Amino acid sequence: MSGVSLAMSGPDEHGSMSLMGSLRVIELQLVAFVLVFSASGLVPLLDLAYSALISIYLMLLGRFAFPSHGFGPAHMFEGSGAFHVYVVIGSTVGLFLPLAYVLGGFGRGDKAAVRSASPHLFLLSFQILTENVISSLTLFSGPVRAMVPLMYTVRRIFVDIDWTHDVWLNNTLPTNPHLKDKAWFWFGRILAMANLVYFSINLFGFLIPKFLPRAFMRYFQERERFMQR
Template sequence: MSGVTLSMAPRSEPDKTITSETTKPQHKPISQQQQQSVMGGVMGSLRVIELQLVAFIMVFSASGLVPLLDLVFPAFASAYLLVLSRLVFPAHGSASSGSQEIFQGSRFFRFYVVVGTTIGLFLPLAYVLGGFARGDEHAVRSATPHLFLLSFQILTENIISGLSLFSPPVRALVPLLYTVRRVFVIIDWMKDVWVNKTLPANAPVKDIAWFWFGRSLAVANVVYFSINLFGFLIPRFLPRAFERYFRERDEIHAKTAEDKRSAVISKSQPTDNKKAD
């Protein structure tokens, strides 16, 4: 999410254990291989869980708990991305053969991703389900729009990351568009739980704990996704996508120009030979 699915897209790397006459076999340390396999397994499991949760979230999010503006937003965003992919940032022909990865994160970044998945998806889902169980309609209505938009973001990122039809700038705009909208939705959520919701006098301890859990969760989401938007997506993720896109475009243009020059030279050589004869 928020660029996670796209930045963590699986890479097709060459086998470095193959030897040739000029290269020596390169073997990764066993500990490094184990660490990469463990982290890859964790991230893969998170993706499977996210996709399973998307279907569940969309079912109860479409039951009248989501405002009309948030219901329409995914359709608008999808149409806008399709227009950009066709008219403004079309995919290059060589993009399908290269890696789909835009941003290669470190171990700390992967931990940051797991924290974001927990704060943005799992805990809000538990909060909504707890609201259903407790009959707290206010909690359900406050957090459901965020989950609804996040579910569409995850779904869109997973679809686009597997298609070479979309160029890096278009793929990078998916988390950017959804995160901008969700920040405003989460601010409304925080306003609901901090301003519009109050505890009755002599409330039980479990009600007090539930009340502050909702408040803390809303604040945590505002903080995390604001940092994600202004500290990662805008200053790092989006520029990296544009840099890769224009670098690929320049390489293709340079190769095309070189092929044209080669074709002109090859055509002129037979003519010169005939004149010499």
């Protein structure tokens, strides 16, 4: 989901969902979410266009810049136990809790909450689906696979900045709020901030300095093996 899924996915694994078990039902639900978000007007046109353009760009990268040498998807990063915990935290903070927040917003009639969190959830859902497709095909090389979380995370950080700004500066508690209202209010604030912090760390602490170089190193090793055949 955040790049660590691609790092640890192998020939028999499929992107982010493989890290959390056999969750094909959730993958189908993500397709539904993407379609709903796209048709509902909850996601800005810029994010819709960004996802479409990134998909085209990835295909061009795979065709002209970093063609596959026929080697199947492989582990690009061997993680420790702490690394697996990091992945689970990212899945929880980035996907499951925002999903609960959006669904809770629908249930409470809180249109502001739904509107502020939907772009994040849309981009992450689209990223996961793209990772699943790319990581299961030998058509795409390691660098192309690595670019998926990198490009989506960069965009999502800006979306999370807007989300954080919205819930911290634009949302206010009603007069004499109930305990549930207070809990919901602070849940949205903390969740937005947690996503901004997590994915900023993920981008600058993992994807750029560790994951991307490892993907390119493995790609050039595979190219040498391919040319020596």
